[in-house]
Amino acid sequence: MATDYYMTAELCLLAGKIIMQNGGETYRVEDTMKRIAEACGFPDSQCFVTPTGIIFAISGANPITRLVGISARSTDLNKVTLVNELSRRISEGEWSAAEALVRLKEIERARGAYPGWLQVASAAIASGCFLIMFRGGWNDFGPALLAGGIGFALLISLQRLVPIRFFAEFLASMMIGSLSILFVRTGIGQELDLMIISSVMPLVPGLLITNAVRDLMAGHLVSGLSKGAEAMLTASAIGAGIAVTLSVLN
Incomplete structure (x- = not known):
């Protein structure tokens, strides 16, 4: 079932941003964003990822292009793992885009896994x-x-x-x-x-x-x-x- 263009773009960008900020590889960011977009009903999405910014585009009846900047980077592979697990649940239809977006915001706000x-x-x-x-x-x-x-x-x-x-x-x-x-x-x-x-x-x-x-x-x-x-x-x-x-x- 197709989801709202803007919600899907925000969901994909936030997932990619969290992975890139916390030590993930570029190909992992792109793969995760494309899988989430496909699960939300947009198989023709495109993304361009760099360490300082991500560009994401969705084609269709209402095409949209969004950009998010990345100013700070660190290493927290636990957050990368959580985002990967969330993307798998979205692909399997266990979570809706709205539920996943709320969960992603919680992951982004969470402190590091280790004090x-x-x-x-x-x-x-x-x-x-x-x-x-x-x-x-x-x-x-x-x-x-x-x-x-x-x-x-x-x-x-x-x-x-x-x-x-x-x-x-x-x-x-x-x-x-x-x-x-x-x-x-x-x-x-x-x-x-x-x-x-x-x-x-x-x-x-x-x-x-x-x-x-x-x-x-x-x-x-x-x-x-x-x-x-x-x-x-x-x-x-x-x-x-x-x-x-x-x-x-x-």
């Missing part, structure tokens, strides 16, 4: 485990854990205060480098290089790099190149923060 303290604790443990994986000594496990956790906590705090993402990553990496040097000079830690490398690993844009490669392989050149450039800038900010710290303090 900040848990993210910091996970980053700290990951930093310590990376140190062991890089064949570091167990006596450096604690310092790496602290440096990684404090650096990631600073990153989360700065991202809420500073709109420039790369500036937050630059300062977080400087904090990690400073703490690592402090631990080595006080005798708490020994291997400075391994401590720094393992502590900055939670800051590395691994998902962004993966999505950039997958988008390029799928033929989404604009999205792939833009995501790759963003990942390169993030990596440069991390490297610059460590380089400045080592130049000044070491």
